[in-house]
Amino acid sequence: MLNTKHDRIRAVVWTERGVRLLDQRRLPQEETYWTATCAFEVAEAITKMVVRGAPAIGIAAAYGVVLAARARFAEANSNWKALIKTDLQDLEAARPTAVNLAWALKRMAALINGLPSDVDPENALLAEAQRIHEEDIAANRRMGELGAALIEGPAKVLTHCNTGSLATGGFGTALGVIRYAYSEGQINEVFADETRPWLQGARLTAWELLQDGIPVVLIADSVAPYLLGQGQIQWVIIGADRIAANGDIANKIGSYGLAVAARHHRVRFMVVAPTSTIDWNLPDGMGIPIEQRPPEEVLTLAGKEIAISGTKAYNPAFDVTPAHLIDVIVTEKGVVHQPSSERMKTLQV
Numbered sequence: 351m352l353n354t355k356h357d358r359i360r361a362v363v364w365t366e367r368g369v370r371l372l373d374q375r376r377l378p379q380e381e382t383y384w385t386a387t388c389a390f391e392v393a394e395a396i397t398k399m400v401v402r403g404a405p406a407i408g409i410a411a412a413y414g415v416v417l418a419a420r421a422r423f424a425e426a427n428s429n430w431k432a433l434i435k436t437d438l439q440d441l442e443a444a445r446p447t448a449v450n451l452a453w454a455l456k457r458m459a460a461l462i463n464g465l466p467s468d469v470d471p472e473n474a475l476l477a478e479a480q481r482i483h484e485e486d487i488a489a490n491r492r493m494g495e496l497g498a499a500l501i502e503g504p505a506k507v508l509t510h511c512n513t514g515s516l517a518t519g520g521f522g523t524a525l526g527v528i529r530y531a532y533s534e535g536q537i538n539e540v541f542a543d544e545t546r547p548w549l550q551g552a553r554l555t556a557w558e559l560l561q562d563g564i565p566v567v568l569i570a571d572s573v574a575p576y577l578l579g580q581g582q583i584q585w586v587i588i589g590a591d592r593i594a595a596n597g598d599i600a601n602k603i604g605s606y607g608l609a610v611a612a613r614h615h616r617v618r619f620m621v622v623a624p625t626s627t628i629d630w631n632l633p634d635g636m637g638i639p640i641e642q643r644p645p646e647e648v649l650t651l652a653g654k655e656i657a658i659s660g661t662k663a664y665n666p667a668f669d670v671t672p673a674h675l676i677d678v679i680v681t682e683k684g685v686v687h688q689p690s691s692e693r694m695k696t697l698q699v
């Protein structure tokens with residue numbers, strides 16, 4: 351039975367002093383926390399990937415809005431609404447690809463618009479941010495059930511990047527399905543690829559699964575196509591940072607290659623994401639903004655240069671997987687097999 355260490359892991363925690371963030375740059379060697387005491391520090395923590403993962407950055411940003419409201423109301427009293435707009439813009443600009451960030455900020459902005467200008471907004475905004483956080487955890491548990499129901503055990507699965515408690519409000523998306531399916535005996539082994547260059551798989555997913563007592567085998571990214579060709583893996587299960595209206599997804603760089611290899615070797619491909627990840631304004635994946643991150647993340651490893659000085663590097667943080675390579679998208683509102691524009695509409699009820 352799954353031990354519940356994952357309940358201990360919280361990437362984002364609200365405290366009276368500010369947003370307490372588990373510094374994911376230092377895991378797994380160090381469990382250190384970074385408390386952001388203003389919206390600017392929350393935005394900085396998102397950009398620097400102190401906190402990362404589509405739902406987690408949306409939750410962190412929602413708490414950042416609470417800190418912004420506290421400061422702006424103290425600064426300008428009944429004029430706080432005019433001033434807080436800059437803070438929401440700064441938070442949204444922190445990272446471009448995960449739509450959960452913009453989704454959370456849009457939800458907080460809608461509440462702001464309805465609040466009276468002459469009343470301290472902190473409590474109302476904190477309650478909404480906490481609802482966003484709790485709804486995410488509930489969505490993850492629901493997706494865990496729905497996704498696990500598709501897996502005929504005992505299965506071996508491959509996952510990419512980190513989609514666990516560290517990337518969400520708790521429990522995880524793809525890792526939530528894996529956790530649930532393991533606890534039900536449908537999964538007996540998890541292969542996690544290291545996910546260069548930031549190593550979310552090696553540093554974060556292995557750390558989360560080992561704490562849950564779930565058997566995890568770490569592989570170099572380049573091993574994945576070879577592993578899929580050996581016929582031992584029944585599912586590739588990943589998360590998403592933005593899903594277009596036709597089911598195309600943006601996810602951590604390397605996801606597209608996994609999807610191509612999985613389809614070539616007839617391994618089923620599951621994407622797990624809450625509906626807050628769906629961008630209904632985008633007809634397909636062509637328009638998804640792809641974050642370009644600093645070359646240093648490719649040119650160094652654990653702070654040490656691995657390429658000779660002067661080497662250039664190309665470091666897109668995400669890629670786009672077309673819907674036709676995806677067997678199923680699991681959300682908290684339902685499951686979409688062979689996603690298409692038409693079939694995705696079932697999630698809009």
Ligand SMILES: CSC[C@H]1O[C@H](OP(=O)(O)O)[C@H](O)[C@@H]1O
Binds near residue numbers: 512590
């Ligand atoms: C549960 S969404 C996690 C999602 O976010 C990751 O990106 P990053 O680590 O850069 O924030 C990756 O795409 C995961 O699938």
